[in-house]
Amino acid sequence: MHITILGGGGFLGRKVAQALAATGRLGLTPITSLTLFDLAAPPGLPAPFPVTCIGGDVAQLPDGVITRHTNIVFHLAAVVSAAAEADYDLGRRVNLRGTDAVIDACRGLAKPPRVVFTSSVASFSGGQSAMLDDDARQMPRNSYGAQKAAAELMLSDASRRGFLDAVNIRLPTISIRPGLPNKAASSFISAILREPLLGLRTSLPVDEDFRVWIASPGFATAWLLHAAAMDSSLVGPDRGINPPGLCASVGEMLDAMETAHPGTRSLVEVAPDAAVAAIVGEWPAAFAATRAPGLGFAQQAPLADLVAEFKAHDLADTRAMRGL
């Protein structure tokens, strides 16, 4: 089995690569080779199979990234929300033209590869009162979400035509992201847990009863691996999957942290930010996600496990990266 990860240098791409390297298999099938692709060639990683690292523009995929041997493409290459809002051309080029390039690379192949595409909760709207069904309309209120929803349409159509075999996973907001805070409006959804667990102060730009739809890095990675290995005939014509994330209020997240690590909650200072609240206020707070469990996607573990997962897998690396 030959696997390619587009966006292989990103946070989730690395997690997927590490998971593949750890077992040498996808599902029950041994992995023959792994290709990591990103804007700059990503670093390799120790693995029981050869790993090739290639840099370039996803909208003009170089030869060798998707080949006639490729069985699985993880298409995680994206310009994320704040960046796509700031630079319309860049977002459209990477998120939409990049997906067209993936379709074009696949459609010439004798055997259509499985394409696991990361779509996003940002492709929906509805805000705090939302409880979206699996067939809810994607009516994004940001360019990133619009480009993701449009890319889903193109991938679903390409699947119908037999060019490829797509599974589109609409990822919740990831928490706890390792590493540094960033400028994304969603940054605080990780920072309010990560920073106190590092012993650092942080600020909360919304009320404590603000609810978010979240997934941990570990569950997001597991969903992508399952989407790659599953029997896609069960998916049917609707290639979009709302995975079973977790709806939690910010206050509940802080409670879980305080229970596991008394004293951490006092490091979070409420500092209302109307601009951030306006953006994140558009995102749907909850999904019914009734279809995914029947397709074998695991239910996101509760909040206590979110904190435990970060401590077990990402705390040491984050400390090291930040020189703490």
Place this chain on the structure above:
Amino acid sequence: MHITILGGGGFLGRKVAQALAATGRLGLTPITSLTLFDLAAPPGLPAPFPVTCIGGDVAQLPDGVITRHTNIVFHLAAVVSAAAEADYDLGRRVNLRGTDAVIDACRGLAKPPRVVFTSSVASFSGGQSAMLDDDARQMPRNSYGAQKAAAELMLSDASRRGFLDAVNIRLPTISIRPGLPNKAASSFISAILREPLLGLRTSLPVDEDFRVWIASPGFATAWLLHAAAMDSSLVGPDRGINPPGLCASVGEMLDAMETAHPGTRSLVEVAPDAAVAAIVGEWPAAFAATRAPGLGFAQQAPLADLVAEFKAHDLADTRAMRGL
């Protein structure tokens, strides 16, 4: 008021141009100029304002098609269903890249033009049992519909960003189309009325109880004109409009024709065609369309008027074109 019609050489583009020329106004506003654009420069038409005709590729819009003076763009340029299914690249180029080119032409302008975009019932699925609400998810089962739905997403996002001011009209199947039968799966939905009204035999590839969601050329044109003139602040963030078409069975359509013109129904021969039935069987037969009437879109007139409209406006031209 300066108006541009992309796809100005097509059937609906001509109808819109003729309606504008007939009154010299859009709503209450006098028209200053009209630009007709199509793959080949369309013929002009007599009008109380200057008409400019330009030919070219919509995905690389030539200078002068959308200018800093442009107030309204009717974006009707499209590769239709059968053609987009037969030639994936062509459909994607015109239906999606063409829409991006419209966005790019508009976003540099000081005043964002109104863009009236023709989306389609083909961007939905659901089949005979469907009764789709206004917020139904677009899950197309053909490349044309996928490209139209993706283009809607891009136009809605461009509206949110203030690049332009889009209204996306999901047109029902048009009946009675003037002119000749064609290879489209939907061709029979016009042919079963048009051909007998011309005194010609035709065949019906589905059962008489097969239901379709239709609009007459006159109502479709009126909806596009209303979308151009209306107060778009009433539309809100949801730029997609399901206009109030008509759900009718093929048998009801034939009954209406026979009532107005006894003897015509015997010219229709039932000749089941599984391939055609499979394609049109995916299309939703009905929409609730509860939002559009409140926004001023007129309810499609009943079936008797469909026949009368064709006789009044299109029968003579169709006879002349076909040498009958």
